[in-house]
Amino acid sequence: MPAKITLAHGSGGGMSSRLIADVFYDAFGTDGAKANDAAVLSLAGGKLAFTTDSFVVSPLFFPGGNIGKLAFCGTVNDLATAGAKPVALAASFIIEEGLELEELRLIARTMGELAAETGIPIVTGDTKVVEKGSADKVFITTSGVGIVPGELNYHPGRIAPGDAIIVSGTIGDHGYCITALREGIAIKSNVTSDCQPLHTMVSSLSSLGDGVHAVRDATRGGVGTVLNEWAAQAGQEIVISEGLLPVLDEVRGGCGMLGLEPLYLANEGKMLFAVSAGLADRALSILRQHPAGRDAAVIGRVNPGEPRLLLETEWGTRRIVPVPVGEILPRIC
Numbered sequence: 001m002p003a004k005i006t007l008a009h010g011s012g013g014g015m016s017s018r019l020i021a022d023v024f025y026d027a028f029g030t031d032g033a034k035a036n037d038a039a040v041l042s043l044a045g046g047k048l049a050f051t052t053d054s055f056v057v058s059p060l061f062f063p064g065g066n067i068g069k070l071a072f073c074g075t076v077n078d079l080a081t082a083g084a085k086p087v088a089l090a091a092s093f094i095i096e097e098g099l100e101l102e103e104l105r106l107i108a109r110t111m112g113e114l115a116a117e118t119g120i121p122i123v124t125g126d127t128k129v130v131e132k133g134s135a136d137k138v139f140i141t142t143s144g145v146g147i148v149p150g151e152l153n154y155h156p157g158r159i160a161p162g163d164a165i166i167v168s169g170t171i172g173d174h175g176y177c178i179t180a181l182r183e184g185i186a187i188k189s190n191v192t193s194d195c196q197p198l199h200t201m202v203s204s205l206s207s208l209g210d211g212v213h214a215v216r217d218a219t220r221g222g223v224g225t226v227l228n229e230w231a232a233q234a235g236q237e238i239v240i241s242e243g244l245l246p247v248l249d250e251v252r253g254g255c256g257m258l259g260l261e262p263l264y265l266a267n268e269g270k271m272l273f274a275v276s277a278g279l280a281d282r283a284l285s286i287l288r289q290h291p292a293g294r295d296a297a298v299i300g301r302v303n304p305g306e307p308r309l310l311l312e313t314e315w316g317t318r319r320i321v322p323v324p325v326g327e328i329l330p331r332i333c
Helices: 014-028 067-080 101-118 173-182 199-203 206-211 222-234 249-258 277-288
Strands: 047-055 085-096 122-130 138-148 164-167 212-217 237-241 271-275 297-303 308-312 318-320
Touching: 014 101, 014 122, 047 067, 067 085, 067 101, 067 138, 067 199, 067 212, 085 101, 085 199, 101 122, 101 138, 164 277, 173 249, 206 212, 206 277, 212 222, 222 237, 222 271, 222 297, 222 308, 271 277, 277 297
Parallel strands: 085 122, 237 308
Antiparallel strands: 047 138, 085 138, 164 271, 164 297, 212 271, 237 297, 308 318
């Protein structure tokens, strides 16, 4: 095949077939003879979770991952927020004419390796090629299905006064990593993207049953945006403490230099939990035993009151943390 993607690769003819077979079937470990437009899955009993998302990021490759890793982990983590055990994913690629074939191959291989490591197969998908200038190298849309145990019901509507708000680790790592790379300061930065699958960490809390009320991955818009959404959905006030927020020193210092707020930076490997107050310590202990939750921390609580997010500063004052307006950091995930 040519070393670069051409429009012919998206024509549906022989070059399309070769592209799919040589790049995607090879990377995903798919048997082309059994391929079809739809995958038929035999699922065990239980509730079915289904999610879909699109991923764009510039640059495509960054310390700690690439767009393929974002797409895979992001979809798995979205399923995990429902308490689901991921069963299978689908992946659709929109590829810009002129993309280096080896870059596409590396992205696909990354996804294939993650599928093999986690046991979550990529079972179906689609590929389109567009003229140069019609896209930014490659966009990926993913979908996923998973089984939810019947007793689990994670939903913001269940958040209640007294609940503890827990974050699974340091915030803003991914957003800062991408920003540092774009601003040309990455060579001096030790911060890498936190992109990782979190389904096993979330499932470790299943022993708490109804004590876990809500779960969300704090991606675009970060912790501040998610908690604002939770406050509105639950009709409750959420108060977080500035002194309890786990932020890497480099991220905090870099944000001060660039005029950014860590609360709004994207995360690709951090979860937020709303947990009954009496189970907060137990939840924290369980999370810290998982590699992805070693820096987990209780950062706030839920109070009865006006639906809003408040921050208690280290000076003892309180301020409203608003929903961000406009573009925070473009093309971050």
